[in-house]
Amino acid sequence: MERKEVLEILRDILAKVLKRPGIQLDYGMSADDVEGWDSLTNMMIISETEKHFHIHFKMRDIIRMKTIGDMCDIIIQKQK
């Protein structure tokens, strides 16, 4: 799967979980840059992402996700 494709899917997941249909994402953004993405919604986003891509993140994967770009890379890596 291409990075751009993963980004699009992540955008849909965040829009659904955070209830913000028009949300815009780019690779450099972190949770701090996305309104509503805080410690309370973080695991819901992680969980939805896992369900969608049929993958499982380890704790150290979650810790490494500093930006949306990191998240895309880890998802692609997990899918291989």
Add this chain to the structure above:
Amino acid sequence: MEFLSIPFAVCMTITFILYYLRRSRRWQHCILLAASAVFIGYYHLAYLIVAAGVTLFTFFAGKWIHKYPDTKKGTLILWTSIIALAGFWLIARYWSPLFPLGISFYTFQALSYLIEIFWEEEEPEDDFWDFALYMMLFMKFLSGPIERGRDMLPQLKTAKPFSYRQVTRGLKLVAWGVFLKLVIADRIAPSLNMVLDNVRIASGMQLLTATLLYPIQLYADFAGYTAMAIGFGRMAGFEFHPNFNRPFVSQSTGELWRRWHMTLSFWVRDYVFTPLDATLRRYGKKGLYISLLVTFIAIGVWHGAGWTFALYGLFQGIVIIYETLTKKARQRAKKRIGEKTWKLIMIIRTYLLFALSLLFFRVGKISDVFYVYRHLFDGFNDSIKELRLGMSDFYWIVFGIATVIMFILEYLNSRHSLINWTEHLKAPVRWILYAGIAVIIFLFGAFGVENFIYIQF
């Protein structure tokens, strides 16, 4: 050795003169380590031995964990180390006749250091003396701020040149801390102690007044300590994290915990809440709520043994879960009422809930806390004398004005740094201002009242 004592002032002065005598990293570290050893050992030699033991253990455990990245053996070493450190802390906290000061704070530093190495977010430190300073630096030893290795250790890699600006900036923070502690916290402390230590003989009006003012006493006490710790650190060229960010403007309990004792809140968020929430994520919102409750109960029992502290944490957890559940309804109410009025109502509501929850923290027995709840509004027929809580009108005025000054200065500082502002004043005006602050502290401060509240944790 207390911050506000002659031995500390003497020790601090000697330390700083020697510290800046030579611009050599080794020299400066020797001076700081010696000063930290004197500072800790002055209380009790056993405290120094325990702190040194925990430091040694953590240093070598970190190196060992690093050898086995992402393996079962690495996980086993990490968990053994966590159990050893937390177990030792538990024994010292609850079953030992001697509770080593600062242990709750440096144990948290040790745990975060090991977990970060395990997560491969941090490399283990090679220099034992730098690591010992990270753990035992006297300015932050007693009650934090709880620093992370990745923020603190790099600061120890260079010698610190003397900087007049840095030292005066530190001194200004120390002065602010002394003001908070002596003119606000210690001024009101005897009156609040009189009521909160004897709730069953206090009148309703006294209970209400003490309940409403205790958050201010606790805040001025701990924020005062933290300002001094950060100020002393800055005088030696170090930057510590702040612990408070105007907590009483919070519009929700969730926000309050992002502004109150921040280094503890963020520590618990990163090393308790997030891993727990990650483990329970398949249970969706239920998992989130369980994680929140466990996290806040953990914060509660970190403060002390007994059900009162657990209930203090549980209170916070329940309110935050309620806030999460009612987020939409509250948004609708905000639109209906108008943003400014809503903000004011929420600030007052958050403060009141916090004040009520702090009774679990302050009053010794659960039955006494509920006694206070039942009798809070009994006092409207009491005479105005009841309100004084044994303090003279003059000192009530001093306390009131000082508290208002605290809130105004914190507001102004949130917009533009007041320390920067003082640096742009002309020298005579600046020195008159400093002298004025010193006179205010000496005239209106309550000297020799009590030690910092958080020293017991």
